[in-house]
Amino acid sequence: MRRPAIALRRRGVWVLACIGGGIVLAWWAHATIGVVAPSAMWLGVAGALAIVVGVARGVVVRSAVLCGLVCLGGATLTAQSLESPRDDLRWMVGDDLRLVCVEGVVSHAPRLVQAQRGRLASVAAYNPMLTRFRVRVEHVLDDAGARRVAHGALYVRVDEPMAVWPAAEAMGTGDRVRLTGFVTGLKGPSNPGERDMRARAHARGVSGSMRVARAALVEPMEGRPSALSRVIRWRDAVRARALQKIDGGGESRGVLAALLLGERDPVDDFAVESAFRRVGVAHVLAISGLHVGIVVLLVVMLVRIAGDHPRVQWAVVLCAIGCMAVLIPARAPILRAVLIVASVVAADMAGRRYDRLNMLALVAAVLLLFRPMDLFDPGFQLSFGVVAGLIALAPGVTARWIPALGTGAAHHVWAWVVQALLASSVAWSIATPIIAYHFGLVSPMAVVSSVIAIPLVGVALGFGYVGLGLMSVWGGLGAPVLGVASAASGWLVGLVLWLDGLPGVAVRVPTIGAVETIIALVLVVGWWRVVSRPLVQSMGIDLAKQQLRTTGLVAASLGLAAWIGMGWYGATRLPRDVALRIDTLAVGDGSAHLIRVGDDALLFDCGSNWYGVGQRLIPDALRALGAPRVRRAVISHADIDHFSGLLDAAESIGVREVLVTPQFVASSLRAGTPEALLVNELRAAGVRIDVISEGAGLRVGSADIAVLHPRVVDGFDRDNAAAMVFDIVVQTNAGDRRVMFFGDLDGAGLEAFCSRYAAGGFQPDVIEAPHHGSARASSIAFVRDLGPRVVIQSTGPSRVDDERWDSVRARCSWWCTAAGGAISAEVLRSGTIRVCQAGRTEIVQQSDDDVDVGSGKP
The missing domain is CATH 1.20.1280 (Monooxygenase)
Incomplete structure (x- = not known):
């Protein structure tokens, strides 16, 4: 059979x-x-x-x-x-900003968000509320007001707060609107490690983004919302009222809102969210199959109290799932979970025999036909991979180990504990290669932490949904029930933060290839088959074959470990022919330079005018570059666009020492400043703060670094004047090569620097454009006197191709992050300098007599 x-x-x-x-x-x-x-x-x-x-x-x-x-x-x-049809909006927008007027229908309800993210956002001098939503475009209006049919959606950002549904006079899903703003196509990745979201957005019908300066430029139009839009608006109103009923404050309220309503915005404490990720329980914050499964289990337990009525039981389960769908946005994880559970329930209600693994595969295949890009999504891979592993492996493993625990009352308790641990171990072993591939993180504590956290999640979900239902009818009765859920979420946060403080809770790993990940998953399945060996023996498998399989698994596992280890060793060290490498990340108006010599690394500045740059962008870029751990960082001066991402990135990239100027320390002594918050938080995390100034010397690998500015006694009216100047000298076969960094040096600071040093005496090979390439006359003259062969400009779009720099650009090789993304400059041991950006390579071949700047291969 x-x-x-x-x-x-x-x-x-x-x-x-x-x-x-x-x-x-x-x-x-x-x-x-x-x-x-x-x-x-x-x-x-x-x-x-x-x-x-x-x-x-x-x-x-x-x-x-x-x-x-x-x-x-x-x-x-x-x-x-x-593919896109001819009237798709994607053909009408380009990479450059274009002022247009469009008409369409709001497809996703507007929501209010803060302009800034990150742990320094609380002290941001300018952090207004913005409104974001999505609109499905129907017409584009030309200058004469004529309508042109267009299809596609736009991500819309309004630079002012607007009334959001369900407030009176608020714009909601299904409303027809006319918008005037700047439209641009979706951008590709600008840095290593960034995901290219264009194909995924295109699959969802999104063709570009629009920035609207004022709320008055969003004009309502006549027209009735569709029936589906009215349902969605009713759902949004129910969610808004439910969110208002969740009491508590801070972390526990945000976690409870995420658990019950899928509301991720309240979980704005990046430290808490990062702790969940490191401990290995971040999946509990994103409603998925786990949450639906817990709710189904709780409903089944309640129904069975009244007796064994299978059809009634599954009908109530479907009603419960429907209620969850009302409260929770129909995101991809929810759709996956609901479809899986609904398929199982439908088969049980029909009394049909079915194979769970087969049904899971068919559900996944159907979903891929509607959303093919989900195949590359870590959420899809984890959802179906873990569930498939539990279906295929967990029964054999538990049958192998639970009978050996004995009988009696204690047996049932230990059987439950062992079964939970084994199931968690199976899920962890399947998820770990996938998470390491996508995020570079391994959480050894996830097996235990998941077993402890899931009961708390179950309490929060059960009491939370019941409390929300009771408060809708009788608030006095629902409040204490919802209070239990709030307490459970608070205990969950406390548990995660405590586990996060333990040593070895998370391990950062370099990049792993897709082939290695697939091989690792195959080996995981093979090892679990070996663990359930007695069950396999009962099926008539020859013992000699099992021993041969075990030997093969050991050899394959050792071979894979050796292969990955050699890959990591090579990826985290510079090639032998490279003496020094500079990687300048594209962070907009800000700067982040990774300096590497051999296996040593230093981060010079780590900031942007968008403070969330340290949460994902910089750690992901460093991991992709083969430098996941950077122990030392430098802050050139007290301007927040040079350090806004360091507090968020410090733990992820392993920073243990931060070098600052005396003037930065003076700024940090003023309470309430970004510098004060940064220094206090870094010291609380065990990071050492060291002060350096003119005359200090450092070494990165075999390269010597001299600090040329500022002096301890220097006092300037502007922070830029006290920007740190780095002079890096590395030896090559053709002599010494010099690389210089200037931060935002200008004005009085530049005058003071030039009064002590003759610019023409340095003859640097590579420099950072002072103050992001601001076209001040003194800066232009200074760079012209320096005579660099390569200039790297880290800036946003406003300073690209400023014609006032033309005389300097004509004499050197000039590279700008805003023009093509991240830049890498390598000083080879032969003395050659190689610069790369967006697949374009340029070679600067140097000798004692001449300089040849030529374009290399793309």
Whole structure:
């Protein structure tokens, strides 16, 4: 009786594998070799294979079906993510800002957000409330007011707060609006490690973004919302009222709102969210299959108190899932969880026999046909990968270990504990390679922390939903019930923060390839099969074959570990022919330079005018560059766009020492300043703050660094004047090469520097453009006198290609982050300087007699 089930299971998995293979093939052809096969071609091949199925027999039929599914996956991805109709808005917007007027329908309700993110946002001098929403465009108006039909959606940012639903006079989902603002196409990644979201956004129908200066430029238009829009608006009103009823403050309220309503915005404490991630329980903050499963379990337990009525039980479960869908936005994780649970419930209610793994694979295949880009999403991979692992592996593992615990009352308690630990271990082992691949994080504590956290999550969910329901009818009765849920969320936060303080709670790892990740998952499955060996023996498998499999697993595991270890060793060290490397990240108006010599690294500045740059962008970029741990950082001066990301990034990248100027220390003594908050928080985290000034010397690997400015006694009216000047000298086969950093040095500070040093005496090979390339006459003259061969400008769009620098640009190789993204400059041991940006390479070949600047290969 088992063979049909096995065959059915294989059939569902093969369907998923083929559709996923087609998606991967189409994306690989587009991303790697630049070939986009039209969806019509994919469907044409699938149609031809369907004809083969109708006339052939046997193996040919099965092969044609599998190939047809591959073509179906390729067609789905191409049609949704890589093709656009002629009237698509994407053809009307470009990379440059363009002032346009559009008419359309609000597709996602407006929400208020702070302009700044990050731990220094609380002391930001300018941090206004913004309004964000999405609009589905129907017409674009030209200068004469004529309408042109267009299709596509825009992410809209209004630089003022607006009334949001359900407030009176608020704009809601389904409203027709006319907007006037600057539109641009979606940008590709500007830094290493950034994800390219353009294809994913295109699959959702989003063609670009719009920035609207004032709320008055969002004009309501006549028209009634559709029936679906009215339902969504009612749902938004219910959610808003539910959110108001969640009492408490700070971290516990934000976590409870995330657990019950999927409201991630209240969880704005990045330290708490990061702690959840490091401990390995970040998944509890994003409503997914775990939350739906807990709610289903609680509902089933309550229904069974009244007796064993399976059909009533599953009908109540479906009603509970429907209520969750009302309160929670229909995001991809929710849709996945609801579809999986609904499929299982429907099969049980119909009394049909089914194979769970087969049904899971078919559900995943159906979802991929509607959202093919989800295949590359870590949430999709974790959801289906972990659930599949639990279905396929957990029963055999628990059957192997639980019977050995004995009988009696204690047996049942220990059986539950062991079963929970084993299930958590299976889930952790499946999730760890996926999380390491996407995020570079391994959480050894996740097995234990998940077992402890899930009961608290269950209490918060059960009492929370019941409390919200009671408060809708009788607030006096619902408040204490909701208070229990709030207390449970508070205990959860306290537990996570305590675990986060333990040593070894999280391990940062360098980049892992996709092939290595897949091999690791295969080995994980193999090892769990070995752990459940007695169950396998009972099925008649020869013991010698098991020993051979074990030997093979050991050899494969050691080989994979050695391969990954060698890859990490090579990735975290500069190549032998590179003496020094500078990586300047594209952070807008700000600066972040990674200086590396050998296996040593130093971060010179870590900030931007957007303070959230240290949460994801900088740590992800350093990991992608092969420098996930940087122990030393330098803050050039007390201007927040040079250190706004350091507090968020310090833990992620392993900063243990921060070097600052005496003038920065003086600024940090003033209470309430960003400098004071930064220094106090870093010291509380165990980071050492050292003061350096003119005359100090440092070493990064074999390179010598001299600090040339400021002096201890210098006092300036502006922080820029006290910017630190770094003079880096590295030895090459052609002599010494010099790299200089100036921060925001200008004005009185530049005059003081030039009074002590002759600019023409340095002859640097690479410099950072002073003050992000601000075109001051004194700065232009200073750089001209320096005579650098390469200039790196870290800036936003406002300073790109300023014509006042033309005379300097004509004499050197000038690179700007705002023009092409992150920049890498390498000083080779031969003396050659190589600069790369966005796939373009330029070689500066130096000798004692001449300088040749030429374009290299793209």
